[in-house]
Amino acid sequence: MADYRTHIQVLTHHCDATGVVNFSRYGEMAYEVVERWFDEALDWSFWRMHHGEDLAVPIVSAQSSFPAASRSGDHLIWRLSVVSIGRSSLDLSLSATCGGEARASIDMSLVLSEVGFTKPRAWPDTARARIADYITGIAAD
Amino acid sequence: MADYRTHIQVLTHHCDATGVVNFSRYGEMAYEVVERWFDEALDWSFWRMHHGEDLAVPIVSAQSSFPAASRSGDHLIWRLSVVSIGRSSLDLSLSATCGGEARASIDMSLVLSEVGFTKPRAWPDTARARIADYITGIAAD
Amino acid sequence: MADYRTHIQVLTHHCDATGVVNFSRYGEMAYEVVERWFDEALDWSFWRMHHGEDLAVPIVSAQSSFPAASRSGDHLIWRLSVVSIGRSSLDLSLSATCGGEARASIDMSLVLSEVGFTKPRAWPDTARARIADYITGIAAD
Amino acid sequence: MADYRTHIQVLTHHCDATGVVNFSRYGEMAYEVVERWFDEALDWSFWRMHHGEDLAVPIVSAQSSFPAASRSGDHLIWRLSVVSIGRSSLDLSLSATCGGEARASIDMSLVLSEVGFTKPRAWPDTARARIADYITGIAAD
Numbered sequence: 001m002a003d004y005r006t007h008i009q010v011l012t013h014h015c016d017a018t019g020v021v022n023f024s025r026y027g028e029m030a031y032e033v034v035e036r037w038f039d040e041a042l043d044w045s046f047w048r049m050h051h052g053e054d055l056a057v058p059i060v061s062a063q064s065s066f067p068a069a070s071r072s073g074d075h076l077i078w079r080l081s082v083v084s085i086g087r088s089s090l091d092l093s094l095s096a097t098c099g100g101e102a103r104a105s106i107d108m109s110l111v112l113s114e115v116g117f118t119k120p121r122a123w124p125d126t127a128r129a130r131i132a133d134y135i136t137g138i139a140a141d
Numbered sequence: 142m143a144d145y146r147t148h149i150q151v152l153t154h155h156c157d158a159t160g161v162v163n164f165s166r167y168g169e170m171a172y173e174v175v176e177r178w179f180d181e182a183l184d185w186s187f188w189r190m191h192h193g194e195d196l197a198v199p200i201v202s203a204q205s206s207f208p209a210a211s212r213s214g215d216h217l218i219w220r221l222s223v224v225s226i227g228r229s230s231l232d233l234s235l236s237a238t239c240g241g242e243a244r245a246s247i248d249m250s251l252v253l254s255e256v257g258f259t260k261p262r263a264w265p266d267t268a269r270a271r272i273a274d275y276i277t278g279i280a281a282d
Numbered sequence: 283m284a285d286y287r288t289h290i291q292v293l294t295h296h297c298d299a300t301g302v303v304n305f306s307r308y309g310e311m312a313y314e315v316v317e318r319w320f321d322e323a324l325d326w327s328f329w330r331m332h333h334g335e336d337l338a339v340p341i342v343s344a345q346s347s348f349p350a351a352s353r354s355g356d357h358l359i360w361r362l363s364v365v366s367i368g369r370s371s372l373d374l375s376l377s378a379t380c381g382g383e384a385r386a387s388i389d390m391s392l393v394l395s396e397v398g399f400t401k402p403r404a405w406p407d408t409a410r411a412r413i414a415d416y417i418t419g420i421a422a423d
Numbered sequence: 424m425a426d427y428r429t430h431i432q433v434l435t436h437h438c439d440a441t442g443v444v445n446f447s448r449y450g451e452m453a454y455e456v457v458e459r460w461f462d463e464a465l466d467w468s469f470w471r472m473h474h475g476e477d478l479a480v481p482i483v484s485a486q487s488s489f490p491a492a493s494r495s496g497d498h499l500i501w502r503l504s505v506v507s508i509g510r511s512s513l514d515l516s517l518s519a520t521c522g523g524e525a526r527a528s529i530d531m532s533l534v535l536s537e538v539g540f541t542k543p544r545a546w547p548d549t550a551r552a553r554i555a556d557y558i559t560g561i562a563a564d
Contacts, residue, residue, distance in 0.1 A: 012440045012445070016440075017188075018197040019333070022172065023199075024165050024172055027168040031165055046158070047355035050159055051158075058159070058210065061207070062205050063204045066202070072332070154304050156298055163294070165295060176495075187435045188495045213473070300479040304451075305482040306450035310445075310447035343488040344488075397442065398441070
């Protein structure tokens with residue numbers, strides 16, 4: 001299946017005093033892409049997850065690279081695909097491009113856990129099935 | 142030489158709806174630690190770098206892990222050390238602990254460049270000498 | 283003419299440790315609404331304004347009220363209208379509702395000035411004409 | 424009694440693409456000043472308030488002005504004083520200066536309420552007594 005795509009326009013407040021998007025704002029955007037994907041593609045809103053089920057998906061590790069700078073007004077196309085899914089873990093690969101130029105690449109590992117980040121929990125079957133639709137051909141295991 | 146140390150207290154606005162520090166806020170804190178280090182240890186404020194010299198140190202890649210969650214009120218001790226310095230690159234290792242417990246570990250590569258992130262520039266000798274004071278014994282090359 | 287409308291979905295990172303949108307994030311959203319309005323309705327992107335014309339529209343004063351809390355997943359409908367326009371000033375009225383319930387009301391005064399906030403500049407005629415389309419019937423002068 | 428004072432250094436990420444502190448970041452700083460004041464002056468950490476007592480102090484209204492711009496590296500001196508305290512409300516006056524120059528003035532009304540912002544609660548006597556120490560001579564009622 002195709003990867004999940006969404007876009008985010010770079011705003012003035014995403015940029016810092018150097019005029020380009022600050023490192024930390026890419027993290028915020030990546031978190032937003034994950035939240036949109038859960039909501040739109042998995043039909044599992046973070047509101048319901050956090051408050052109705054006392055679950056959360058904290059990011060436990062990430063590797064990122066930023067080959068070129070982004071400026072306010074840039075339309076970033078974000079792509080998200082699933083690298084692998086474990087009992088309670090999930091490895092995602094996100095990337096952002098603008099006009100075909102690579103701007104950000106963020107691989108991250110999430111863990112489904114109780115809110116407050118204490119005990120891992122197994123992915124429910126429904127979620128697992130939907131997540132599997134986004135496993136990339138190359139990296140799937 | 143010893144690593145650079147500074148502390149940041151976790152505030153309510155660093156935490157998201159799950160009650161713990163959001164991924165992107167760790168990035169913001171790490172960026173703050175780097176900015177403090179340049180200012181206090183290298184005597185090179187980002188204001189002077191950005192506006193007086195048209196230089197910047199964008200983060201071009203980072204690897205991070207978050208072994209345990211942080212909550213508002215937590216006092217995080219951040220440590221920064223230099224892994225290696227190249228002609229215009231700089232590899233840093235940052236970590237945050239709270240009461241001895243590891244909370245965040247962020248390794249990052251910076252590049253000294255013209256503001257706007259186009260052309261790399263060689264580290265000035267004065268800065269290079271000061272940066273060398275923070276090279277860790279283990280990882281230095 | 284009708285007011286300008288846009289919507290923003292509340293995300294997990296907009297909320298703080300109390301589970302609802304933090305005060306400062308409403309300010310960020312309001313700034314985003316103004317930036318979208320300049321871009322979409324006035325055809326004047328902040329990128330061009332800041333970097334092509336060395337102009338900016340800093341907020342010099344604001345009055346805000348937050349009658350009810352917002353949570354992640356809420357769809358906020360933001361409305362923006364012009365209260366009055368002076369030689370270089372601009373008074374805007376913004377409000378956010380969710381399902382008909384008032385969530386935020388922010389009145390603000392901007393001043394067109396040189397980047398860095400030093401000297402006020404008169405609104406160009408083209409912008410002035412487009413801005414006038416959003417003057418509210420009640421508050422126009 | 425004297426007002427509460429604390430300082431915040433302006434960082435690169437507080438500034439947006441125009442090179443000066445963004446509107447929304449002043450709101451974040453003001454919220455930080457309030458949180459520090461509760462913690463240090465009232466001995467009432469937001470962690471204990473939010474998680475131990477299920478209480479919060481949402482900002483229900485604010486009036487702010489920003490007479491001059493702030494840049495990275497500026498040391499802002501923030502002052503906080505109490506204008507008045509009601510059964511569950513609290514009116515605060517905050518201001519930030521740099522080298523004697525006024526940069527921000529933010530008056531705000533808080534309400535002690537249950538977490539999630541539903542029911543107002545009366546200030547406990549201990550807190551009320553400590554808060555009273557910060558009532559300004561001029562504005563006290």
